[in-house]
Amino acid sequence: MTSPGLQSMFHALLLSLVAGTPLLMAAFCCTPLKKAVARLLPWAAVPALLTATTAPIDVVVEVPWFFMGGRMGLDETGRIFLCLSAFIWFLASFSARSLLKNDQGQTHFFVFFLTAMAGNFGLILARGMLGYYLFFAVMSFAAYGLVIHKGTDEAAKAGRLYLTLVMIGEVALFTALLTLMHSTGSLALEDMAGVSYHPLTLALLFIGFGVKIGALPVHGWMAPAYQAAPIPAAAVLAGAMINAGILGWLRFLPLGQTSSPQGGMLFVAAGALAAVYGVVIGLKKKQAGAVLACSSISQMGLITVIFGLGLLDHEAGLQAAPVLILYVVHHSLAKSSLFFGYDLVERQGRTLSRLQMAALLLPALSLAGLPFTSGAIAKTAFKGLAGTLGGPWHGLSAFFLPITAMGTSLLMFHFMYVLRHSRSVGHSGRTESRIIFAISFIAAAITLWLWPAARISASHSLAGMKFLQALWPVAGGCLLFLVWRRISSRTTVFSDEQKKQGGFDTILRTVTRFLQEKEKQNLKQDGLVTSLRKLVPPLRRSEKIMGRWKVVGLSYLALCLCLLFLLL
Amino acid sequence: MIFLHADTPAWMLFPIVLPLIAGLLCFLFSRRTFVIALAAVLANFLVVCLLIYQLLVFGSMRCHMGGWQPPLGISLRTDGPALLMLLMTAVTGLAITLYARGYFSYRIFDPPRAGRHQRQQRFFWPLWMLLLAGLNGLFLSNDIFNIYVTLELIGISAASLAALSGKPASQLASFRYLLISLLGSLTYLLGIVFLYRSCGVLDLDLLQNLSNNGPGVRAALALMSVGLLLKTALFPLHFWLPPAHANALAPVSAILSALVVKGSFYLLFRFWFEIFPSTITTPALNFMGTLGAAAILWGAIQAMRQHRLKLMVAYSTVSQLGYLFIAFPLARVDGSAQLWSIVIFMALAHSCAKSAMFMVAGTVFLHLGHDRIKDLSGVRATLPITVFAYGIAGVSLMGLPPSGAFIAKWMLLSSSLASSQWWWALVVMSGSLLAMIYVFRVMSRFFVIPEGVSFIRPAPFSPLLEWPALALALISLFLGLVAPWPLHILSQGSTALAQSFPGGLP
Amino acid sequence: MITTLLYSLTGLILFAMGLFTLIVHSHPLRKILAVNVMSTGVFLILVATAYTPLGQGEIDPVPHAMVLTGIVVSVSITALALILACRVQETSNLDLLEKSKQSKARKESGA
């Protein structure tokens, strides 16, 4: 075999292992080997980590027989996403292993966990439309198992909502892919460049991937699901899987290669709305997971805004892409570290120490863009982007961003407050949890500073004015929080939010029940047979009459006459 | 017997003479009746095969009895349709003979009424042989008055057979049957008188060549037709058939339904399309078609509502006879060639299927002691072959492919559509659907095996009770697949057919 | 010619009378007799067919043969019909005479 052949085989093997390892391990869960799988759980993400760091860029391996033409490969964006996701999955699997050590449904959970992991890794490597869609679907549906794991009513409800929205997303995506395939005639993601998008396709893509990131009309699942899922699962939902949506946009609407001003406006508008809306609903939540989910909605709104800006024209796209990635990395690390912190609280079974509080506050406020944190770097990059676009967008950076930052910090204080007041029974694996939190904290704190691509923004963020600009929203948020606490302690803000949840779900159920009632009415005996039965007596009578001699004679004569007449 | 070469026309005397002799012998020797009858039926079958061979090799033949030439003498002749009808009679007759043996020996096994059954058997064989002779004579006769005699012969023996079971209902029915058949014969005879007055000849060939279509001939045709219609039990003159057929013994029902009604129909058809084609008018054809359509629907609907299996089968005969008449109005486009194949196929398939069905009904009756349709479940456990035969015969009655009836229906449909008379096609289709309903009303009961039905069959259950029915049913089912052969026979000795298939038959 | 027509008409009338009786009357014996009358009618026409005025050629023998055959047939059928009618009345309580009439008669005799 020639050496290029050998090399490509090696690449194929390496890339296959990324998604293949967790998938195989999931399969092994169904065999007596499940104990071993449980022990080896964290290692499922290792091939992904290794590949992300060692595999060459821009090698595309064709697997023609696989699912209508499979292509996989790693590009620069993919490498970042893979690295990020693998890291978070790695931490989360440690956490999950220790959390579920004595859980009844451990195997169940691990199957879904590993499958979702495989889906997440697979979609990053996919270089074909259908491959992406396939792994996206695998991940989405497997995540349902994570959401519902606890088996409580709340979890079931959250799961239902999640599933409904996932299904809507899937269908929207399917439709969007069809139209894309129709217009490009190719399944390769590279061929998406330069396609002019039908507005409907854009909307469908927005919905399809938007479900994953909690974009505005389809955000409903996030808060209940994050809350209902076991915390390691929530961590990967918020830290890793959420990025699949962003990556989807990047893949299908490659920034810098496509542009759609209308679409851009749609994204910006929806994102901006979500950024504010997330904060507003977040303040009503009284559970830490839910609050973090709302923060995700808000933060993802900002990312959507960045993406929308990138869609406006090619030039902006080229600039927006790195900013977007920067922001994604920042958000994922910070958010996952928050979840691990939440996990620590839950496991300790008591409130955090001051040190821990402080440590937790750092990623929290980093989301709000506190100076010296990764948030500040990301925000600076964002502002830089808005600045270069000029015109009305400049106002965005001056006015809108600080407002959202203030909102975020308000929300984060709320989160800290909720966390302090939450009660928990305590779980095993305290030590592991501490270590994991520490690692994630460190990662969140320093990654962007070390990352070459972020260096310019990092240095910018330290400049004096910027420093101040970043600081005042945090301070403002702090103040606002104090005021808001004062108000909300008097009025009961935590009202009937539970009832409102899953309105969609109840509609669906009502419709189904209504239909089933109607069906029961339909299931009556068919009337046709009974009405036919009524014909029997007259039939019998007429047959009898025809047998009478007189009638016979008459018909005989009639027949004779008729034939005579007709023949003559 | 030196004069009996393969090409001697005298062979065609045998189908008449053999059963006649056998009948006499059966009457005389009451011991070995079955053997005698079986020998006669077998010999009859062989002779018919020989006649067919003759037809294929030497063409249509004539035999002048006693050397007297027409117009004075009586002549017999063989041609395609006649031989096919003979073949039908021979095959069905053979099966019925075997079945009757099984039937009677089972009944005689029943000690309390053994004497009565033995008496029935003693009368059955001679009468059946007589009937067979009459039927064969009818098909072979080439003389219109001779046909009258055979008709009377058939009528007498059929009525006596129908009365054989001894039940009051059957005697009443057969009395009525006899009267009707007499009325029919007399009407027919009156027709002959008219015919003779206008033409002066009785030989069919001569009549055909005369092609006289004056009012006398027309009146004669009308009268003869009515007479034959009465015997064929076409709606609305069908009333006598169901009770007579349903109350007779099972082998008798099979004979009556499968063979006897076909005889008179055969004549009717022959008169209309071969002997007096110049006399018939379109309205008359349409009238016959309408009666046929009414018969199909009425018979089927009546069959659907019956509670007894044999009555249902009998009404199904009423319905099936209608198909034969649907062919009439299609003559306008196709000429008699296609028509012959339609009616012959219909008749062949129906006679096999119907006799199989009556045999099944008889076997079931013997087995259960009743034939109420709603209490038939469980029969399949003990009589699987019988039930199977019923199913196949039913399929044939419904005209599903590949049965002979399907071929006939196909030709009916294609003729009616080709001549834009689609309403006949609709009637045919709805007739099949109704047939499906009544066939499967019984079938569904057969299929059910309630809990606790024993699988042990009663001891003296002879295979003769089951296999003839199955054989006939299978013949009627696969008749469609061997359709080229009957068509080939049909085309011999008939010039019209040869013209309609110029490239030779497939 | 007139003769022939006369005979034939008579025959037809006989046939019609027989038919009427056959249809209208329900007693089996009457029915059998009616059929006999009908056949007589037909034979009459047949015989009339053979009729040729004296000296106008030979008499056609065929109708005579037919009538003879017909009579034979008719006789045998009548015999069979009679037997059947007897058997019907023997084996069944069902009277072929109208029941009401008979019961009325019985009542009268009883009274």
Place this chain on the structure above:
Amino acid sequence: MTWGQWLLVSILLSSFLPGIIIFALPEEKHHLRTILNLCGSTLKIALILIMDTWIYLGHSFEIRMVIIPGVELLLNGDPLSALFATLSSVLWLLTTVYAVGYLEESPNRSHFFGYFSLCVTVTIGIALAGNLVTFLLFYEMLTLTTYPLVIHRGTEKSLRAGRNYLIYAFSGGAVFLFAVVWLQAVVGPTDFSGAGFSPSFVDTHSTVLVLIFILLIIGVGVKAALVPLHGWLPQAMVAPAPVSALLHAVAVVKAGAFGIIRIVLDVYGAQNLLLLGVLPLLAGVATITILYGSVRALQQDGLKRRLAFSTISQVSYIALGMSLVDQPLALIGGLVHLVHQGLMKITLFFCAGNLAETLGIHRISEMSGVARRMPLTMAAFSIGAFGMIGIPPTVGFVSKWYLGLGGLAAGNWWVVLVLAVSSLLNACYFLPILTKAWFGKQQGPWPEELYVGRFETRLMLLVPPLVTAFIVMAAGVVANAQISPLAWVRFIVREYGL
């Protein structure tokens, strides 16, 4: 006879003869019966695979038997018939195994298996039929051979269902016969030639041809359960599970769908249909059926009834694909769904049968937590259900993908809309089952626990659904490979020159 003709005959005989022998076997010889059945079905698969290979290599064989002019029996091996024949024979093998397990200890098995074999013979006959008359022959015989299976239980309910089935099926058959005769009267003999009749008839007889097309579609639409003609299908669910599987996935419904394919592709031909302009009609019926079936499925609580309505909906994808016959992609989607729907639906029915046979579960409301008791069965069920919804990488997605692409290529946006709505509805009626089974809690004892043993149920009941579920998955994953159903369908479409 050439060897190719012998091959065709022996393909038919390989199930016919076992069927006949089984009828003759005494009831208690079940081992012999099972061996006969399995040998027959394995042999059949082998023969059909040989046939497939030869067809792929470009050979063709036919047996022609002229009965009367216009009525010819023609058996013909072409790529399309190979597709259906392969599907039926493979699924037959699995269904046989399943039925042996399912009917263990139940009465009247020889009867059942006899008809079972005949039924498959007839189905293969439909696949191999080379003209409308032969198709009609086997189509009618299919009704006859499936009827005893439908009423196998012998209850009043099953008799009623059987009666309805017969009335529907034979009415359809009658209409079909009528249409066939009429068509032959207009255009002459109708061999499945791949091009349809000459376009010159379209000019002269367009109204009549449209009418005949409608009649033909009604005729086969009864079995394919197109909407106003679907009434028999949900009722026929009283039959035992292997029979339902056979009805829905292998034989009856498929025969109807296959008939639609034959009529569209071979009898009329794409060009003629476009000229006649009747395709929108078919598309409309298919759309209504897809949506109606889904909505009705949503209403059902009985598991099998829900599956039945789902079949009604799914089979119309094939009709939908046929209504876009001028688009090769849609054609691929429609044709490949013939196979895919069969695989998915048979999996679902096997699983439903397992639930009923093992735990006595017949209703969805009883299924709560059943996956903990029967994980493998429910895993197979889930894969089937995912396939129905059209989630990758199952085969259902492949069909929908091609249908959607074809619809777009034809400029018909509504096709995509229909697919999307139908997917959502499918999700609405399948996903709740899955969540209930997997994540629900068991409520009280099972209705009727019939089997307790080493595995979750009898091995012969467990293996077939697992195999089919695996195929559902695998055929999707390797859709682009050389030997997937998709590849064969592409080959067919190439053969038709589209």
